[in-house]
Amino acid sequence: MTLDEILESFDKDLVRSMTLKEILKHNKINKPWLAERLGLSRPTLDKYLNKPDEFKIKHLRRMAKYLNITEREVLVKCFINSKL
Numbered sequence: 001m002t003l004d005e006i007l008e009s010f011d012k013d014l015v016r017s018m019t020l021k022e023i024l025k026h027n028k029i030n031k032p033w034l035a036e037r038l039g040l041s042r043p044t045l046d047k048y049l050n051k052p053d054e055f056k057i058k059h060l061r062r063m064a065k066y067l068n069i070t071e072r073e074v075l076v077k078c079f080i081n082s083k084l
Contacts, residue, residue, distance in 0.1 A: 020077045021049055023067055038062050 018026070023032065035045040038059050048055045064074040 013028065018077065020052075020063070020067075020074070023069070023077065029066065034063070034066060037066055
């Protein structure tokens with residue numbers, strides 16, 4: 001599901017305020033699957049999702065690809081929405 005499809009099914013303000021964890025859940029992407037695609041262990045992915053300032057750029061870029069959102073949106077969701 002793309003971000004545009006998500007935006008159509010939800011209030012736009014709500015989606016913009018979703019965290020990465022919420023987007024994963026909404027897109028029915030489980031952490032083990034994503035961790036494998038990113039080349040991370042599940043505990044490392046959990047650590048990154050809980051403390052996004054430790055994410056490496058290469059992992060953020062890959063995550064954007066699998067979530068069908070832009071790299072900018074991943075950064076916003078990691079560093080802005082997670083701090084709210």
